[in-house]
Amino acid sequence: MTSPAPIDSFWAVVPAGGAGTRLWPLSRASAPKFLHDLRGSGRTLIQETYDRLAPLAPGRMVVVTGAAHQEAVARQLDQLPPEAILAEPSARDSMAAIGLAAALVERADPDAVMGSFAADHVILDDEGFTAAVRTAVEVARDGWLVTLGVEPTFASSAFGYIRSGDRLEDHAGAWRVAEFVEKPSVEVAEGYLAAGGYRWNAGMFVARPGVLLDLLAETDPAFAAALRELAADGSRLDEVWPQLPRIAVDHAVAEPAATAGRVAVVPASFDWEDVGDFDSLAGLLAREGESVTVLGDADVRVVDASGLVVAGGRTIAVVGLDDVVVVDTPDALLVTTRARAQDVKAVVAALKESGRGDLT
Amino acid sequence: MTSPAPIDSFWAVVPAGGAGTRLWPLSRASAPKFLHDLRGSGRTLIQETYDRLAPLAPGRMVVVTGAAHQEAVARQLDQLPPEAILAEPSARDSMAAIGLAAALVERADPDAVMGSFAADHVILDDEGFTAAVRTAVEVARDGWLVTLGVEPTFASSAFGYIRSGDRLEDHAGAWRVAEFVEKPSVEVAEGYLAAGGYRWNAGMFVARPGVLLDLLAETDPAFAAALRELAADGSRLDEVWPQLPRIAVDHAVAEPAATAGRVAVVPASFDWEDVGDFDSLAGLLAREGESVTVLGDADVRVVDASGLVVAGGRTIAVVGLDDVVVVDTPDALLVTTRARAQDVKAVVAALKESGRGDLT
Incomplete structure (x- = not known):
């Protein structure tokens, strides 16, 4: 197996958070699930995430994790330079974490397109993943906020869904997002599968960092400005961070942007598992x-x-x-x-x- | 609560054997169930057995256990003099163990009546137990081999049963044993309970040691002679022991003697539990x-x-x-x-x- 070719100016952002309480006592606040070898593969979930992304974004990866896990992450990802691992002074939800990474990437590389991929998801089909990311990056270069929509394999009530609208004129492999819908009941999810055009929201975003931050600025200009200031001068991190809003990137940016018709979805046919509980882990390992x-x-x-x-x-x-x-x-x-x-x-x-x- | 009065010339023999494999991993070959505090009472089963018997037979207790457990037993029963703990060089089933104790007691006390009580049974009603033992000892003084028959509380297929015959003429509290029956099916056991006159065989025997050994001599004179020789001269224990038959006291003595009309049963109404598996332990502790x-x-x-x-x-x-x-x-x-x-x-x-x- 040869490594996939790098994607020009592609930056991988890996938020490594979440306690994984439904995986207790394996996953702990002190050692969340991304630090565990949940597949028995010899690599932890964050290491597998690294392995999947590093060939696509060589030397262009940023991991954002809690201060408590910075050392463990650095030990597990010893190929990463220390400055590639950002430590959040406290948990502020995903917008602050991903937004800070976006602001740093924006300064580092004016041509950058970033993709955000959680550290604790399992994807076995690297080829399918890479193909979807390549397409998403192409679409994102044109200013879209792009999400990967995973083809549902059953009527899950554990995930949010993405409803797609029209196909993009300039990109055959992408559709406009009509709306993000919250986790439905199983009955409602069955209706989605029957209707078609619904995909799982796996929380994977691809965008130019400036596009992401500008979208944020439209709903919360102070938040976007604070993130850009922190990127310019990290010395005030401990002071500014606790004042940032606790909000998920979905609510802060993706949903309003979808309503405004500015989000695209790239259908992804690769397997994907967020390993949220032991039932899901049992299914994955069976x-x-x-x-x-x-x-x-x-x-x-x-x-x-x-x-x-x-x-x-x-x-x-x-x-x-x-x-x-x-x-x-x-x-x-x-x-x-x-x-x-x-x-x-x-x-x-x-x-x-x-x-x-x-x-x- | 005052201690019960001693019973004249009554000797308590406590066989401490059995691996308790159905209680694995709590009970191990290296630490069988009698060494465990299975009731959470602060006392192990053998200690509770000691507590129950010591007041009835002060200074007249013999414990027979495997050589591997001699030290642990001595530690747990530190009131016993070392010579009161007999170590079997190897496991030879209950006839050899109880028979050797009988031969030693026979030499030590010509008036002795001995009772044999397993180290790993649970009895909570000390008063009921003591009353039944007193009656059994009185009957045994007259030359009977006496067994305690526990009143069944349900149609158990886990125990053997004792069918009683006529009441003894000289002892209002005892009946002749008509037969010992092997563990029945639940259906057969239900029939026993409906018919009446059947009691659980809890493996508790009371007899003059000479009566027990003479009964053995009737079926296996060499065996009885070997036990009496070992009691007279313990120096040949390691040599003689491995040649003794592996047979339970029930088969070697009790069943043939019952057929000959020489076994009596004293009904016992106390609770009794042999704690054979975790279901039984759960019931006991509930x-x-x-x-x-x-x-x-x-x-x-x-x-x-x-x-x-x-x-x-x-x-x-x-x-x-x-x-x-x-x-x-x-x-x-x-x-x-x-x-x-x-x-x-x-x-x-x-x-x-x-x-x-x-x-x-």
């Missing part, structure tokens, strides 16, 4: 003919059982349980089912509430 | 209004779940599982259900077969 999938290194004994075991070194025996999820870590153990995987966040909330936030 | 019973010290978080958690120190979260059994130990973890508790032995067998006997 192998033909294997009743219990084991992630990690341990002696796992199965008698009449199916599901997922995340092993932590100890011998684990599972007897007589279907679709069970067992997650074994040095200080905490989770036992649940794939169907109840969402409810793991209730445990994390309860631990925090009772003063055991150290475990979360 | 407390009103508590969905998940926790044994051991740990932070256990329950969301919509019921069952038993044997904690090993780590935080454990159980979400959305009914009648689940989670057993957390430093090197091995078991996840199963109460209904499948019997199948735990399959895991132990598989571990042994694949060279991981160290874990069993």
Whole structure:
């Protein structure tokens, strides 16, 4: 396999945030899911994200992460120069994180087109991903805010959807975004699939940094100005950062811009998984003919059982349980089912509430 | 609560054996269940057995255990003099163990009546137990081999049954044993309960040691002679022991003696639990209004779940599982259900077969 060719002036921005509470006790505030080798591939999710993007944007990657994770990210991505890893002094949601990266890229490279790709998503079809990004970059060069729309494989209620409108005149591979719709019920999602023209919003944006910041300036000029000032003079980061609005890039920029007809979608046919919970992880890791999938290194004994075991070194025996999820870590153990995987966040909330936030 | 009065010339024999494989990974070959505090009472099962018997037989207790457990038993029963703990050089089943104790007691006290009570059973009603033992001792003084017959509370297929015949003429509290019957099916057991006159065989025998050994001599004179020789001269134990027959006291003595009309049963109304598996342990520990019973010290978080958690120190979260059994130990973890508790032995067998006997 040869590496894909670089894309001219393409910058990869990787927001590395999110606690992944539904993946507790594997994912912790102190070690969120992007730092874990969730596929058992030998590479963590952020390393796989790096591997996917580095050939397309050699020497042009910016990772934005929490100050608490800066060291761990630097250790895992030791090919990156230190200045390529931005540490947010505190969590301010995605607009601040991606916007600061945009402002820095804008200063560094006037021809830049940036793409923002979360550090904790799984994509196995590198070729399909690369093709979609190439198309998106071409469209973005013309001033569009471009989002990648993942072809839905089932009526998921876990993702937002992108409804596409007309095909762009200048770009055969892109459509105008008619609207972004919030996570629907399964019934509504089934209607979307039947109607066609709806794709999953995987949160992947491609745009010129100036376009992104100018769109932000239309709804919140002070926010855009603050980000550009921080890019020009980083010395005031600790002072300015806590005053930035907590808002997602979707709400701050993408949705208003879609309403104004300025967002394009490039259909993406590659597989994509945000690994939000253990059900999703179990689906991702499931192998033909294997009743219990084991992630990690341990002696796992199965008698009449199916599901997922995340092993932590100890011998684990599972007897007589279907679709069970067992997650074994040095200080905490989770036992649940794939169907109840969402409810793991209730445990994390309860631990925090009772003063055991150290475990979360 | 005052201690019960001692019973004249009553000797307590406590066979402490059995691996308890269905309680893996809590119970191990290296630390069988009698060494564990399975009730969370602060006392292990063998300590509770000691506490129950010591007032009845002060200074007259003999524990027979495997050489591998001699030290642990001595540590747990530090009130016992070292000579009261007999170490079997190898496992020879219960006839050899109880028979050797009988031969020693026979030499030590010509008036002795001995009772044999397993080290790993749970009895909460000390008063009921004591009353039954007193009656059994009185009957045994007259030369009977006496067994305690536990009043069945349900149609169990896990225990053998004792069918009683006529009441003894000289003892209003005892009946002749018509026969011992092997573990029946649930349907057959239901028939026993409907018919009446059937009690659980809890493996508790009371007899003069000479009566027990003479009964053995009737079926296997060499065996009885070997035991009496070992009691007279312990120096040949390591040489003689491996040649003794591997047979249970039930088969070697009790069943043939019952056929000959020489066994009596004293009905016992006390609760009794042999804690054979995690289902039985869950039932024993269940407390009103508590969905998940926790044994051991740990932070256990329950969301919509019921069952038993044997904690090993780590935080454990159980979400959305009914009648689940989670057993957390430093090197091995078991996840199963109460209904499948019997199948735990399959895991132990598989571990042994694949060279991981160290874990069993």
